[in-house]
Amino acid sequence: FQNTFLLREGLESSSAQERINIWKVSWDLIGQHPILGIGPGQFQRAFQEQAPITLLRDVTPAEVNNALHPHNVFLMFCLSGGLLGFFSFLALLFVSLILTPKAWRWILFAPLFYLLLHGLIDTPYWKNDLAYSFWFFISTLWIAGNLSIITGKVVHGIKAGRKLGFPTA
Numbered sequence: 001f002q003n004t005f006l007l008r009e010g011l012e013s014s015s016a017q018e019r020i021n022i023w024k025v026s027w028d029l030i031g032q033h034p035i036l037g038i039g040p041g042q043f044q045r046a047f048q049e050q051a052p053i054t055l056l057r058d059v060t061p062a063e064v065n066n067a068l069h070p071h072n073v074f075l076m077f078c079l080s081g082g083l084l085g086f087f088s089f090l091a092l093l094f095v096s097l098i099l100t101p102k103a104w105r106w107i108l109f110a111p112l113f114y115l116l117l118h119g120l121i122d123t124p125y126w127k128n129d130l131a132y133s134f135w136f137f138i139s140t141l142w143i144a145g146n147l148s149i150i151t152g153k154v155v156h157g158i159k160a161g162r163k164l165g166f167p168t169a
Contacts, residue, residue: 022047022066022067022070023071023072024055026072026078028050028053029050030075035082035084036081037079037080042079043068043079044067046079051064072119072121073122073123073124074086074119093138096112097109099141099142100142108141109137111137112134112137112141115137
């Protein structure tokens with residue numbers, strides 16, 4: 001826990017400082033590849049190539065090993081799929097929110113909002129168990145949006161359907 005924010009002897013940087021360095025490199029990579037990104041699964045390789053240029057120093061093998069992903073879900077979508085991937089991700093979230101009935105909206109969107117908030121400092125989407133949670137809540141939002149809840153008063157008519165064997169409301 002002490003290594004998260006404090007520098008100690010024998011440690012080159014804290015976890016927070018490593019994330020800041022990773023984010024700096026990520027922004028430079030986005031600037032170089034804004035439209036299509038660097039591609040899925042290419043972050044560590046791209047980090048290793050770009051980090052010495054961005055950070056103006058050699059990076060250690062430990063820093064490269066810690067840079068499996070950019071530790072930010074929004075940066076990850078920009079890097080993996082470029083602006084197209086990023087805006088597609090935002091569109092998915094927006095459409096999911098809009099299609100969800102108001103009665104269900106905040107109940108179902110709260111866990112997803114937590115994942116997105118957590119996504120500012122980590123990439124929960126790219127870890128299998130957390131990716132499952134993300135897609136579970138997105139699919140729940142879509143299912144809730146497609147539920148047909150019909151309410152109203154039944155008005156009796158001439159009961160023609162009942163005479164044919166098909167009672168109707």
